[in-house]
Amino acid sequence: MAQEGNPVLLAFSRGKDSIAAWLALREYGIEVVPYHLYSIPGLKFVDESLKAFEDFFDTKIIDLPHPSLYRWLTSYVFTPPERWPIIQASGITEPTYEEVADGIRADYDLAGAWNIDGVRAADSPMRRMAMSTHGPVREHTRKMSVIWDWQIADIRQCLKRHAVQLPIDYEWFGRSFDGIDYRFLEPVRSNAPDDYARIVSWFPLVELEFFRRDLTR
Template identity: 50%
Template sequence: MPTVIKGQPTSAEVLERLKAQNDPVILCFSCGKDSIATWIALEEAGIDFTPVYLWYVPHLSFVDDELEYFERKLGKKIHAYPHPSFYRWLNSLVAQAPERIRVIEAAKLPEPTYEQLWDLVREDLNLPNAWLADGVRAADSIVRRASFVRNGVMKGRSRKVSPIADWLKGEVYDAIERRGIELPIDYEIWGRSFDGLDYRFIAPMRDKLPDDFARLKEWFPLIEADIVRNEGTVWG
């Protein structure tokens, strides 16, 4: 049975409203299980949408492979843009060698907010006023449930919508199995989608995806320092 979110429409009702409004919809697609389930829910409700992926580091091969798989399996082009964290990490000089600092500071890279980034995506895709659909679910945490009760499942002002807000984890996996989709390698390595540069992500990447770890070090050359801090290993 789906989660009951006090004062909010069910996911079935949200999908009906989106379909009736016939406004453009952008799916914030992370390759994670909840965003996959949201894709399926929109598709099965007959709602047209444009999937968008925000990358954290350009052209990690496992990410490129995942996007190619989902495009082929689900039959839609996935548009990729830089995640705001990419600019923030560079501007904050995360894991940067001293000789790079002056270059990065001179570049004066932009640091868009999420809102600014999604406005730029809407503009680039020529989808003004598009809803931003995500896979956030109330059952994930008390905080998320409280946020839905307070702010709503469909937020007209920000144009954000959570089409599977009341789904349980079992419903998510049922939808993925029903569509015959394989979860990405992220779940085998990290148990979740890749989304950070901390030890939890980079140590397994070094061991399981050495080519992508080398690519990561091209952008963040001292990233291995976090492994040394956590493992006490010799840096080399």
């Protein structure tokens, strides 16, 4: 990619692996067009960390809805019945990750650009199996996992070398924000009540997660 000299897309979750992938690309002088996919629009702690990374990398980060947001809406996850007709009438559907990347390529005149992620084989057995099956380079979708063979020690060394500050997510969840189950809801409710209220405004029945948690304890 460095030899080709073309910009690449980067799926940027604000997590440690996607940060390390961006740093690795930058070390090779590869121009990065990062895009972030939000699960809930307008969460302050997410927006603040995106701004911090834009300042750190001196690069604008494209911010778009995550396919999961569409899936939760069209599946009526934590959605009261009176909202169902509105969602049905909207005609929204869940896009694929490839469709999201293709839309960015079209909007930014980046036809054929590689779409980079921070997936690592060592991250989980499922990811190792997927990497063994499909490999780190998927030419047919122009997707590449550039740090697929890195261990967690490599990630830590990279972040330390570049003096990168992980987002507040790692203090609250131990990872980047990635869902509306109890693991994420309780820390947000405790630490960022305004953001929690915003989640509830989108998914009013989400507080049933706490009820379910109490029943299973």
